[in-house]
Amino acid sequence: xxxxxxxxxxxxxxxxxxxxxxxxxxxxxxxxxxxxxxxxxxxxxxxxxxxxxxxxxxxxxxxxxxxxxxxxxxxxxxxxxxxxxxxxxxxxxxxxxxxxxxxxxxxxxxxxxxxxxxxxx
Amino acid sequence: xxxxxxxxxxxxxxxxxxxxxxxxxxxxxxxxxxxxxxxxxxxxxxxxxxxxxxxxxxxxxxxxxxxxxxxxxxxxxxxxxxxxxxxxxxxxxxxxxxxxxxxxxxxxxxxxxxxxxxxxxxxxxxxxxxxxxxxxxxxxxxxxxxxxxxxxxxxxxxxxxxxxxxxxxxxxxxxxxxxxxxxxxxxxxxxxxxxxxxxxxxxxxxxxxxxxxxxxxxxxxxxxxxxxxxxxxxxxxxxxxxxxxxxxxxxxxxxxxxxxxxxxxxxxx
Numbered sequence: 444x445x446x447x448x449x450x451x452x453x454x455x456x457x458x459x460x461x462x463x464x465x466x467x468x469x470x471x472x473x474x475x476x477x478x479x480x481x482x483x484x485x486x487x488x489x490x491x492x493x494x495x496x497x498x499x500x501x502x503x504x505x506x507x508x509x510x511x512x513x514x515x516x517x518x519x520x521x522x523x524x525x526x527x528x529x530x531x532x533x534x535x536x537x538x539x540x541x542x543x544x545x546x547x548x549x550x551x552x553x554x555x556x557x558x559x560x561x562x563x564x
Numbered sequence: 565x566x567x568x569x570x571x572x573x574x575x576x577x578x579x580x581x582x583x584x585x586x587x588x589x590x591x592x593x594x595x596x597x598x599x600x601x602x603x604x605x606x607x608x609x610x611x612x613x614x615x616x617x618x619x620x621x622x623x624x625x626x627x628x629x630x631x632x633x634x635x636x637x638x639x640x641x642x643x644x645x646x647x648x649x650x651x652x653x654x655x656x657x658x659x660x661x662x663x664x665x666x667x668x669x670x671x672x673x674x675x676x677x678x679x680x681x682x683x684x685x686x687x688x689x690x691x692x693x694x695x696x697x698x699x700x701x702x703x704x705x706x707x708x709x710x711x712x713x714x715x716x717x718x719x720x721x722x723x724x725x726x727x728x729x730x731x732x733x734x735x736x737x738x739x740x741x742x743x744x745x746x747x748x749x750x751x752x753x754x755x756x757x758x759x760x761x762x763x764x765x766x767x768x769x770x771x772x773x774x775x776x777x778x779x780x781x782x783x784x785x786x787x788x789x790x791x792x793x794x795x796x797x798x799x800x801x802x803x804x805x806x807x808x809x810x811x812x813x814x815x816x817x818x819x820x821x822x823x824x825x826x827x828x829x830x831x832x833x
Binding site: 454456457460463464527528548549551552 | 589592593594596597599600601603604607633
């Protein structure tokens, strides 16, 4: 069965970019455009990995992160933060999830695929 | 002259920097998309019977995008540091030598390609420090080493040396390049200082790298300066305390005051 990755990102161009970066892989992508949308999609299907932007409208990335880590059913889903904002929130979030990975949005295709493979194979 | 900045002037500087920070952030987002899509396109074209002209043009787009992104990052970092926003995230570094030797790995390929000998010399046993090592590398050491490699001719040397002093650590970044013209030496740590003096070494780049390095070192409670006793090449000295002992508000005032032209060299003397 295909492994699935939920991309939580409010800009369409990044959804398009990540889709192109991952098109030669065998992952199924679930696209969520804000925190509320992501909550709804989590209820529909549990992804194997979440790629999360921090600067989202309405529900911010860190709020969504805290929500996911606070619900036992979702808490074990690995999260990669892919953001161009400051890492200042990273340390406090990392305390909650020592495996949390923070990557810069200006990541290369190879590195993104490699980091995903490390997380979910 | 000890020019005292008023609260109103501080508010104006902070407001100005907030706007700058927002604008810079909004510029980064489309630049990342531009560079990202250009990289994908490059890979796609490389996989086909590539027209070399297209590849050259795409590489120019990507390199220009990277340059622009670097400038935006420098402006953003400058805005945050000038506004006194917390940028220093201290962590306990038990093996400082290992961290610094990492620089040799980062720039090793570039140095080798240019025929420059790059080395890190640990002169004495180093203490355990409380530093923001990530930003120290990004804003200061990478910047200085990158500049040193840019201006040192083939066959030259770039040496990063480090030694533990009483309550501080002294890092030197020395190169055998052409040196900095004496008239430019007092300008290099100024914001866009390179535009004021015509010098081969200072006219390239965005003019913010050394200014940001200077701001960061101040914020870290240390000092950065040129070693004017060295006759050949360029040597930068960075002295940082093992732990930051100054009160943060004092450091912030030092940064804001430093924006006043009357005070710009106070911390380098």
